[in-house]
Amino acid sequence: LAEVYKANRAVLAWNTIFDPMKNRVITPVTRTWCVARGGWVLFEWDTYFAAFMFSLESGELAMANAVAITDEITETGLVPNVAEASGRVSRDRSEPPVGAWVCREIYRRWRQRWFLERVYPNLLRWNHWWWETRQRGGLLAWGSTPFEPVVGNIKEGYGVNTPIGAALESGLDNSPMYDGVPFDTQTHRMQQWDVGLTSLYAAECDALSDIAGELGRGDDAALLRARGDTVRAALRGNLWNDESGLFLNRRADTGEFSRRLSPTNFYPMLAGAASPEQCERMIREHFYNPDGFWGEWVLPSIARNDPAFHEQNYWRGRIWGPMNFLVYLGLRRCGLDAPRRDLVDRSVALLLKNWLAHGHVMENYNCMTGDGAVAEGHAGGDTFYYWGGLLGTIALMEAGHY
Numbered sequence: 001l002a003e004v005y006k007a008n009r010a011v012l013a014w015n016t017i018f019d020p021m022k023n024r025v026i027t028p029v030t031r032t033w034c035v036a037r038g039g040w041v042l043f044e045w046d047t048y049f050a051a052f053m054f055s056l057e058s059g060e061l062a063m064a065n066a067v068a069i070t071d072e073i074t075e076t077g078l079v080p081n082v083a084e085a086s087g088r089v090s091r092d093r094s095e096p097p098v099g100a101w102v103c104r105e106i107y108r109r110w111r112q113r114w115f116l117e118r119v120y121p122n123l124l125r126w127n128h129w130w131w132e133t134r135q136r137g138g139l140l141a142w143g144s145t146p147f148e149p150v151v152g153n154i155k156e157g158y159g160v161n162t163p164i165g166a167a168l169e170s171g172l173d174n175s176p177m178y179d180g181v182p183f184d185t186q187t188h189r190m191q192q193w194d195v196g197l198t199s200l201y202a203a204e205c206d207a208l209s210d211i212a213g214e215l216g217r218g219d220d221a222a223l224l225r226a227r228g229d230t231v232r233a234a235l236r237g238n239l240w241n242d243e244s245g246l247f248l249n250r251r252a253d254t255g256e257f258s259r260r261l262s263p264t265n266f267y268p269m270l271a272g273a274a275s276p277e278q279c280e281r282m283i284r285e286h287f288y289n290p291d292g293f294w295g296e297w298v299l300p301s302i303a304r305n306d307p308a309f310h311e312q313n314y315w316r317g318r319i320w321g322p323m324n325f326l327v328y329l330g331l332r333r334c335g336l337d338a339p340r341r342d343l344v345d346r347s348v349a350l351l352l353k354n355w356l357a358h359g360h361v362m363e364n365y366n367c368m369t370g371d372g373a374v375a376e377g378h379a380g381g382d383t384f385y386y387w388g389g390l391l392g393t394i395a396l397m398e399a400g401h402y
Contacts, residue, residue, distance in 0.1 A: 176316055
């Protein structure tokens with residue numbers, strides 16, 4: 001795994017900078033993004049993933065990045081999709097909730113109690129924000145909540161209280177899963193209960209409950225554990241589709257299941273919501289299905305039999321490190337050894353194909369060719385974007401280095 005380690009070390013180290021504005025060390029996704037936006041830029045789940053990747057050998061950089069993004073929490077209690085040196089913060093939307101899970105794992109490796117005490121209050125506020133603004137009946141939907149502009153940046157109002165803003169909150173910006181889904185401007189949510197978000201939130205409740213217990217906050221721990229159990233029950237009772245053998249997104253207005261499939265449909269494994277029988281069907285009928293997600297290069301961000309797959313345009317068919325990473329965590333939690341190892345092997349092959357040939361760690365990868373190149377006119381794929389290294393991180397985890 002030497003080359004995997006070298007790739008991850010290089011992409012993390014190169015993108016780490018000092019921010020004199022807030023007197024801190026941070027790791028933006030790439031230096032290119034900093035240039036394009038006039039200074040540092042932090043994205044929520046990206047930065048938490050960087051923190052986890054750093055935790056292999058640098059507790060200081062892991063904790064610095066986790067603290068930095070958690071500290072960007074807004075007045076209303078959301079850790080924003082994006083925060084920039086310009087002062088612009090996406091006050092209308094967050095991004096996939098992975099912060100408590102990452103912070104718990106950093107603590108388990110480095111055992112710095114001050115770190116938990118530092119991040120816990122804001123992680124708890126954020127957990128409450130999800131529950132109060134995006135949840136109904138134990139299910140969650142992506143959204144975008146209006147706010148009064150603060151800095152006057154022209155981008156500040158982009159997509160606010162619209163389907164675009166909600167799709168950006170998903171972190172899967174142009175995913176076909178959200179094509180044509182209506183948006184309720186009164187509740188500020190997509191009219192679709194989301195398997196991925198609901199599952200990640202359940203896992204966050206579990207992780208934050210563990211943190212609360214470590215800090216001696218028994219009442220919080222019990223509340224969070226109960227909240228996670230409520231969400232798991234809602235997943236099982238409302239989003240499992242026995243005909244398809246998979247958990248499916250479901251329209252909040254019509255009750256209709258969505259047949260547009262993504263790796264996010266596997267996330268209930270990470271939440272501990274899938275029974276052994278359901279896991280077996282999901283893996284057999286979808287994970288290893290060559291018309292679904294299996295192939296030489298995996299995992300596509302939309303199923304291979306989806307009309308959008310052949311576009312290979314950003315989240316429309318390309319492979320993304322964070323999706324493989326989260327599916328890996330689910331396979332590990334469910335004790336699915338063979339698919340877990342197969343996912344690791346093919347993820348490493350994809351990372352090394354581009355690293356050894358070009359020295360690239362890609363933002364995303366073409367699922368048909370395994371290359372990082374992006375077709376003209378399609379959404380970009382940065383060539384040195386650290387979360388591409390998550391494809392190798394899971395190999396380091398599998399080998400016991402985390």
